[in-house]
Amino acid sequence: MLHDVFRYSFAEVGEIAGRSPAACRQLASSARRRIRAAQAPATPTSQQAGVVRAFKTAWAAKDIDALLGLLDPDATAIADGGGLAVAFLHPIEGGEPIARAWVDIANRAPRNMTFLERTVNGQPGLVAQLDGVTVTVFAFEVVGDRIRHIWVVRNPEKLRPWTTG
Template sequence: MTTQSDQSEPDLNAIMSERRQLINLAYRLLGSLADAEDVVQETYARWYAMSREQRDAIESPGAWLTTVASRVCLDLLGSARARRERYVGEWIPEPLPDRTEWISGRPGGTAADPADRITLDESVNMAFLVVLDAMTPAERVAFVLHDVFRYSFAEVAEIVGRTPGACRQLASSARRRIRAAQAPATPAARRADIVRAFKQAWEAKDIDALVGLLDPDATGIADGGGLASAVLHPIEGGEQIARYAIDIVARVPELTILERTVNGEPGLVAQRDGVIVVVMAFDVAGDRIRHLWAVRNPEKLRPWTVEPRR
């Protein structure tokens, strides 16, 4: 005899199998893993708020879930600008938690709780996310859905409520922003060498070596989320960034600096008393670091400081 729970189980499995895809999408759209997980929870809540008959009438549950999640993200992006105006200091996308070390530019091992984490590729590196964050909500959604997730412009139009032609223009505008921000590609192994050299010079308090690794026009941005000691504005210039880095280790000598994968790229984390207090991402162009992002906001570091689920 087939029970009602037996009949609903395949439905549950099919629906829950979409979770990773939805997290992948929402993180790229919002730049926050916490917000992405909230969006997915809201999406599933809307699915199960429907009657069984209404759910059975949906031809493609995966497409329905993607449409709803994208629209929730679009609404959040519209309100995010107002929230950012009240944010204390600079805002940086939330770095993805990854406890693995890297060797010669190749991340090693697997991230904690891989089923719940983002696929680490070039569309989640920090430089890419920072450019996405500068786009209008409609540009960001159209570009991510079409260029990253390969939805047709007809499908994108259905999701964002615009014509396919308008969505094509939005994605084209976003593409121009991406191209304008991109630097000539630096081999992965070379990027790793430069970040490792930065770590060694930082630990040695070698300001000349740090200056040599930083582009003269480099920019350093810290996201402290309101911490009293946080830098509220970007630091402009390689020498200024180097001096600030030296000042940090002079004031906090008990910092331990470790090589870690940050959004799929070689990065660094700083620990104090065994707890991660800073996560750093780098943008390397040629043989120099041109952007450095340091996340200190404890809320954004929470996924890095909690033990992974077993």
């Protein structure tokens, strides 16, 4: 970190760590390899789309068990209403609380609400429309076959690019 983040030279890192610059260079290289190896491989877009589609289906069916199977146990959901639209105020953490919140949302959704599968931030996502007007955009981070993060945008100011005119 001293080298890669704070831009210390390996000679300076060596002085701080009590090692030679060459040893510090080797440790940094080894650490970078371990970090790359620990990162989850990218989930193919088609697989992500399948997970989002399954989430949409389970959500419409209000099937908590199916939602739990699609959510990472440590998943997080974050909403942005911008003070202009109803949204949960704090992140929801954990697959079970998220599943319950989404069933509650389904129970309160107007009958004329439609959910469309769309590309959101370059990834499979969902767009909620009420009478043809976009009212919510859902972005997902899918890792493997589970949803790790959900970002919900309800702020009308941020939805302008999604509004069809």
